[in-house]
Amino acid sequence: xxxxxxxxxxxxxxxxxxxxxxxxxxxxxxxxxxxxxxxxxxxxxxxxxxxxxxxxxxxxxxxxxxxxxxxxxxxxxxxxxxxxxxxxxxxxxxxxxxxxxxxxxxxxxxxxxxxxxxxxxxxxxxxxxxxxxxxxxxxxxxxxxxxxxxxxxxxxxxxxxxxxxxxxxxxxxxxxxxxxxxxxxxxxxxxxxxxxxxxxxxxxxxxxxxxxxxxxxxxxxxxxxxxxxxxxxxxxxxxxxxxxxxxxxxxxxxxxxxxxxxxxxxxxxxxxxxxxxxxxxxxxxxxxxxxxxxxxxxxxxxxxxxxxxxxxxxxxxxx
Amino acid sequence: xxxxxxxxxxxxxxxxxxxxxxxxxxxxxxxxxxxxxxxxxxxxxxxxxxxxxxxxxxxxxxxxxxxxxxxxxxxxxxxxxxxxxxxxxxxxxxxxxxxxxxxxxxxxxxxxxxxxxxxxxxxxxxxxxxxxxxxxxxxxxxxxxxxxxxxxxxxxxxxxxxxxxxxxxxxxxxxxxxxxxxxxxxxxxxxxxxxxxxxxxxxxxxxxxxxxxxxxxxxxxxxxxxxxxxxxxxxxxxxxxxxxxxxxxxxxxxxxxxxxxxxxxxxxxxxxxxxxxxxxxxxxxxxxxxxxxxxxxxxxxxxxxxxxxxxxxxxxxxx
DNA sequence: TGGCTTCCGGTCATTTCCTGGCCGCAATCG
DNA sequence: CGATTGCGGCCAGGAAATGACCGGAAGCCA
Numbered sequence: 001x002x003x004x005x006x007x008x009x010x011x012x013x014x015x016x017x018x019x020x021x022x023x024x025x026x027x028x029x030x031x032x033x034x035x036x037x038x039x040x041x042x043x044x045x046x047x048x049x050x051x052x053x054x055x056x057x058x059x060x061x062x063x064x065x066x067x068x069x070x071x072x073x074x075x076x077x078x079x080x081x082x083x084x085x086x087x088x089x090x091x092x093x094x095x096x097x098x099x100x101x102x103x104x105x106x107x108x109x110x111x112x113x114x115x116x117x118x119x120x121x122x123x124x125x126x127x128x129x130x131x132x133x134x135x136x137x138x139x140x141x142x143x144x145x146x147x148x149x150x151x152x153x154x155x156x157x158x159x160x161x162x163x164x165x166x167x168x169x170x171x172x173x174x175x176x177x178x179x180x181x182x183x184x185x186x187x188x189x190x191x192x193x194x195x196x197x198x199x200x201x202x203x204x205x206x207x208x209x210x211x212x213x214x215x216x217x218x219x220x221x222x223x224x225x226x227x228x229x230x231x232x233x234x235x236x237x238x239x240x241x242x243x244x245x246x247x248x249x250x251x252x253x254x255x256x257x258x259x260x261x262x263x264x265x266x267x268x269x270x271x272x273x274x275x276x277x278x279x280x281x282x283x284x285x286x287x288x289x290x291x292x293x294x295x296x297x298x299x300x301x302x303x304x305x306x307x308x309x310x311x312x313x314x315x316x317x318x319x
Numbered sequence: 320x321x322x323x324x325x326x327x328x329x330x331x332x333x334x335x336x337x338x339x340x341x342x343x344x345x346x347x348x349x350x351x352x353x354x355x356x357x358x359x360x361x362x363x364x365x366x367x368x369x370x371x372x373x374x375x376x377x378x379x380x381x382x383x384x385x386x387x388x389x390x391x392x393x394x395x396x397x398x399x400x401x402x403x404x405x406x407x408x409x410x411x412x413x414x415x416x417x418x419x420x421x422x423x424x425x426x427x428x429x430x431x432x433x434x435x436x437x438x439x440x441x442x443x444x445x446x447x448x449x450x451x452x453x454x455x456x457x458x459x460x461x462x463x464x465x466x467x468x469x470x471x472x473x474x475x476x477x478x479x480x481x482x483x484x485x486x487x488x489x490x491x492x493x494x495x496x497x498x499x500x501x502x503x504x505x506x507x508x509x510x511x512x513x514x515x516x517x518x519x520x521x522x523x524x525x526x527x528x529x530x531x532x533x534x535x536x537x538x539x540x541x542x543x544x545x546x547x548x549x550x551x552x553x554x555x556x557x558x559x560x561x562x563x564x565x566x567x568x569x570x571x572x573x574x575x576x577x578x579x580x581x582x583x584x585x586x587x588x589x590x591x592x593x594x595x596x597x598x599x600x601x602x603x604x605x606x607x608x609x610x611x612x613x614x615x616x617x618x619x620x621x622x623x624x625x626x627x628x629x630x631x632x633x634x635x636x637x638x
Numbered sequence: 639t640g641g642c643t644t645c646c647g648g649t650c651a652t653t654t655c656c657t658g659g660c661c662g663c664a665a666t667c668g
Numbered sequence: 669c670g671a672t673t674g675c676g677g678c679c680a681g682g683a684a685a686t687g688a689c690c691g692g693a694a695g696c697c698a
Contacts, residue, residue, distance in 0.1 A: 003656095003683095003684090004323065004324055004656070004684095005323060005324045005327045005362065005366070006366055008324045009366075009390060012390070016426060016430065017426075017470075018470070018471065018472065019429075019467070019470060019471025019472065019473060019532075020471065020472070020473075020532050022673080023673070023674065024673085032657080032658090033657075033658050033659080034673095034674090035657075035658060035659075035660095035676095036656080036657060036658070038674075038675070038676075039656080039657085039676095041674095042675095042676090043324065047324070047325055047328070053673090053674060053675085054665090054666080054673090054674085055664075055665045055666055055667095055672085055673050055674045055675085056665065056666030056667050056671095056672065056673065056674085057666070057667050057668080057671070057672045057673070058532060058666090058667080058672085058673085059665090059666075059672075059673045059674060060532075060673085060674090061674090063429075063430065065429065065430055065431055065432055065433060065436070066432060067432055068432060069392075069393050069394075069395075069398045069430060069431065069432060069435070070430055071328060071331070071390030071391060071392050072390060072391040072392075072393065072426075072427070072430070073388075073390050073391075074388050074391065074423075075388075076388075077419050077422070077423070078419070078422070078423040078426065079388045080419070081405060081408065081416060081419040081420045081422070081423040082401055082404065082405060082423055084404075084408055084416055084420070085401065085403075085404030085405040085406075085407065085408035085409075085416075085420055085423075086400060086401060086404040087404075088404065088407060088408060089400065089403055089404035089407055090404075097400060097403055097404075100396050100397070100399070100400040101400045101403070101404055103396070103397070103400070104393075104396070104397040104400040104401055104404075107335060107336075107391075107397065108391070108401075110338075110382075110384065111335065111382065111384055111388060111389055111391070112384055112388065113384055113385060113386055113387060113388060114384060116388070117384070148338070151336075151337070151338060152337065152338025152339065152381075153337070153338065153339065154338060154339075213338075213339050213377055213379075280603075280606075280607045283606060283607075283631070284599075284603035284606065284607070286630070286631060286634060287599075287602060287603065287606055287627035287628075287630060287631050288599045288602075288603070288627065289630075290626055290627070290630045291630070292633060292634065293634040294634065295634065295635060302635050305631045305632075305634060305635050306631070306632065306635055307609055308606035308607065308609070308628075308631055309606075309627075309628045309629070309630075309631030309632040309635075310628070310632070311605070311606060311608075311609045311610070311628075312602070312605060312606050312624045312625070312627055312628030312631070313624075313625065313628040313629070313632070314611060315605060315611065315612040315613065315614065315624060316614060316621050316624050316625055316628075322654095322655090322685090323655095323684090323685070341644080342644070342645065343644085351686080351687090352686070352687050352688080353645090354647090354686080354687065354688075354689095355685075355686060355687070357645075357646070357647080358647095358685080358686085361647095372644090372645060372646085373644085373645080373694090373695080374643080374644050374645045374646085374693075374694045374695055374696095375642095375643065375644060375645085375694065375695030375696050376642070376643045376644070376695070376696050376697075377643085377644085377695090377696080378643075378644045378645060378694090378695075378696095379644085379645090380645090
């Protein structure tokens with residue numbers, strides 16, 4: 001019953017946009033009798049989406065949060081907002097959520113009407129490259145293309161610039177996209193070489209889906225992340241930063257927020273700990289709080305602080 | 320037909336997770352004959368969701384992007400990722416999208432099963448407070464609550480600390496949430512005062528929905544943004560930053576990305592322009608690039624640079 | 639080229655269930 | 669107390685969904 005299904009979706013959509021709807025109005029909009037509307041509401045409830053009803057003079061229906069996420073019916077604006085949000089999250093704005101975001105993004109992008117997709121691509125430049133991002137700027141479109149390949153089990157072609165600089169053309173079955181350190185890696189079965197390979201996404205160019213599907217192979221060892229770690233020579237150097245600061249912990253927390261932990265060490269002093277790839281970041285924090293501090297570790301941070309401080313003072317010196 | 324509708328949703332869900340599905344498998348999962356499956360696919364097409372079918376030995380069905388966004392059927396992970404992404408976007412990670420993101424977020428949050436909502440709340444602290452955020456930390460939960468009030472046309476109560484510091488309790492009909500400058504404002508009809516009022520969200524505390532609905536009133540002048548602008552005395556002071564830097568434009572672009580514009584002024588020099596609320600940000604850029612520079616404007620930036628530079632050097636001096 | 643797989647859509651008999659109308663009932667508000 | 673609004677049982681007519689069967693077409697492979 002195409003009619004019924006469509007009507008149910010419209011009903012869901014209505015219930016999702018406004019919070020309350022009087023039954024009469026819903027029945028009106030859906031062009032059914034109020035008896036049928038009641039039955040539709042029942043059907044939604046049977047599907048597990050709790051529709052709350054209140055009686056009385058200002059009664060109405062309301063969709064509540066239930067055990068499962070109902071199908072999200074989005075208008076253009078919302079769809080774009082979601083895509084944009086996922087893209088910034090995928091770009092590393094919320095650490096730990098890069099992979100999940102990319103997967104969700106691939107799904108959304110794939111379903112997004114072309115006109116909306118264009119709107120999002122037009123904002124391409126806005127995907128601020130990680131803000132002092134450790135790595136090179138990453139093309140969000142490429143990332144989603146690859147994610148779509150993994151999701152859809154579809155073969156891909158791309159050009160790859162190896163570490164040594166030579167460029168090769170590849171034809172692979174993409175399996176997993178993994179974010180390690182600050183970099184994205186694709187784990188794939190190389191069709192020409194007949195073996196598993198890992199590729200750094202920032203070294204791939206023009207990834208395209210060929211449209212040919214494949215049956216996923218068993219991943220050696222079962223876990224792509226451990227497999228990747230074992231393959232990747234260049235382990236990201238991370239710095240464990242620890243600095244004593246003579247300022248109340250409160251003030252510091254307001255500045256660094258999530259990006260570090262602040263322990264109170266005294267009434268007006270605290271220790272800041274961060275784990276970063278790039279020392280610029282703690283340097284900036286220190287430059288901002290304008291309070292006396294002592295670097296505990298790592299030693300390189302002292303150098304970085306000195307360089308930044310000198311660079312700043314040199315800039316304002318009359319030249 | 321609860322059965323049919325539910326099946327259509329399941330079909331949509333299946334088509335959204337993997338990219339290709341052989342017809343037989345779909346029919347199997349949905350426990351219908353393959354003829355019925357074909358009819359279901361047709362129904363989806365009639366609803367405007369283009370389902371692509373390919374024949375031949377590895378044929379199958381595939382949901383394509385169409386004219387309208389299909390109902391998104393999300394699993395837990397995806398729903399959380401979307402909520403997280405929207406929250407960071409609402410917090411200002413993508414300028415210009417704050418309001419849209421908040422609206423979409425309100426919708427998602429409202430439908431999110433409690434267990435997922437808890438997961439997101441647990442990440443509350445991660446909404447890094449704007450990264451040196453110009454304003455005070457904003458409670459994302461409060462923001463969503465207010466947005467839900469606007470969306471659902473539901474009255475709200477909250478405590479409000481006026482500029483002068485006195486705290487009052489308010490009872491309002493929330494109409495619009497607007498992000499102006501770096502601040503959020505609620506435009507609402509104050510029930511006790513019987514007039515329109517604007518409230519700064521960061522001055523509201525414990526906003527709660529009362530559950531009572533209201534009919535939206537006509538907004539004076541029609542446009543909430545112009546209305547708000549006319550009411551708000553405190554225009555956010557923005558700094559127009561301009562700095563000459565002796566480094567290739569390329570290098571700078573990689574650092575500042577979207578957050579500023581870089582003009583080439585010579586082979587190895589360029590001008591950086593930014594428009595910011597908070598001078599810490601350009602200071603950090605300057606400290607990072609480690610290249611000679613000259614501040615053109617604003618004058619306050621010179622002071623800020625000096626303060627930061629001195630603070631940094633003082634910190635590493637043996638004390 | 640032939641064979642295999644897979645999707646396509648027409649037809650038909652059967653069964654399901656959707657719909658609207660009618661009713662008495664219950665909850666809520668003023 | 670009365671008005672409003674949702675709730676759900678019952679009924680009858682009719683629409684539609686389903687499964688089975690079919691010949692056909694398109695793509696892939698040897």
